[in-house]
């Protein structure tokens with residue numbers, strides 16, 4: 001697993017894309033993390049009370065554990081990784097081999113729309129990181 | 133995998149405390165957490181089973197201040213030492229940049245120390261890593277028990293069993309009292325940052 005070197009331009013571009021695709025669609029918070037559990041960037045309005053460090057560590061561990069569970073039952077990976085809460089829900093998506101996009105959203109956003117937007121975003125972020 | 137943010141001038145590294153069950157990994161982190169100024173450390177996250185055994189990992193994020201103009205953030209992790217949690221240990225090792233192997237001075241843990249080091253070798257290999265590459269140091273913990281009637285190993289025995297191939301620096305520690313804890317942390321931080329920095333910053337970026 002190679003180290004991740006983030007330049008200002010890649011980071012800015014990624015943030016803009018996250019804002020445009022997800023935050024403007026009503027999503028509360030988006031975390032881009034790496035598989036080691038480091039925070040790459042955080043977007044959204046309600047992030048000041050959020051313990052993003054712990055969230056990133058747990059999300060990466062949870063993501064890794066779920067992939068292993070998939071393999072144990074003979075799947076490559078699960079296609080949908082999503083936890084639904086009473087108010088807020090959380091969705092995970094893999095980007096390239098070592099980034100994970102974590103989206104936290106309320107019931108004002110439908111899962112269908114979210115999945116569509118995340119799928120678009122995954123492609124653009126893959127491109128941005130590919131060109132660094 | 134280290135994360136180097138050129139925009140914020142931050143370096144994030146991951147250091148993992150590895151070792152057999154009950155050797156004192158969580159105790160190391162707890163001591164650091166309690167002794168450090170709250171500006172230099174964040175909340176400690178621990179996932180425990182009933183009682184005090186680690187189920188998944190502990191995490192303690194530290195801010196080591198500026199080094200070469202970069203803000204250095206270190207995440208200390210512990211693995212669950214119990215044999216059954218092998219898969220979990222492998223997950224925690226993902227992206228590791230530096231290692232502390234904590235061994236137990238207790239005589240009854242002789243085999244467990246050796247098994248755990250072998251388990252570390254195997255798990256690293258599964259991530260395509262080796263101990264020739266990743267910085268590692270040894271901590272011989274529970275040194276305080278040597279002077280009690282409880283049967284313990286000798287330093288020589290521990291060295292022969294664990295450091296014959298590694299040939300790395302050793303710290304004796306009594307983590308419950310904090311002896312050797314910061315010495316261990318300082319040395320592994322230094323080596324880890326050096327390792328990450330020479331890989332990147334001093335080579336062109």
Ligand SMILES: Nc1nc2c(ncn2[C@@H]2O[C@H](COP(=O)(O)OP(=O)(O)OP(=O)(O)O)[C@@H](O)[C@H]2O)c(=O)[nH]1
Pocket residue numbers: 151152153154155156157158159160184185186187210211212213214273274275276277305306307308309
């Ligand atoms: N006497 C003595 N006891 C210690 C020392 N360090 C840890 N202990 C005790 O050993 C026990 C296990 O310590 P932990 O830190 O929970 O061990 P661990 O390595 O995290 O164990 P797992 O989570 O199961 O992998 C606790 O009861 C500690 O108080 C030490 O330096 N001396």
Ligand SMILES: [Mg+2]
Pocket residue numbers: 157158159184185186210211212213
């Ligand atoms: Mg523990």
